[in-house]
Amino acid sequence: xxxxxxxxxxLEEAGVLEPxxxxxxDIKVIESIxxxxxxxxxxxxxxxxxxxxxxxxxxxxxxx
Numbered sequence: 312x313x314x315x316x317x318x319x320x321x322l323e324e325a326g327v328l329e330p331x332x333x334x335x336x337d338i339k340v341i342e343s344i345x346x347x348x349x350x351x352x353x354x355x356x357x358x359x360x361x362x363x364x365x366x367x368x369x370x371x372x373x374x375x
Contacts (some may be wrong), residue, residue: 317342318341318342318344318349319333319338319341319342321349321353322341322352322353325352325353325356325357326356326361327352327353327356328341
């Protein structure tokens, strides 16, 4: 049986974020998000569609 996916893995698969752009401290915060919050972020990304492509420092990880 495989181990459960991390929040970062779930959000990356859903196109919400690109983990390469986050510091270890950021990753730690992301991993503290509740499963309910993760589900909302994924649902919102699906409703908004994929994030536009741009350079790494310009690509929005999530709408603000």
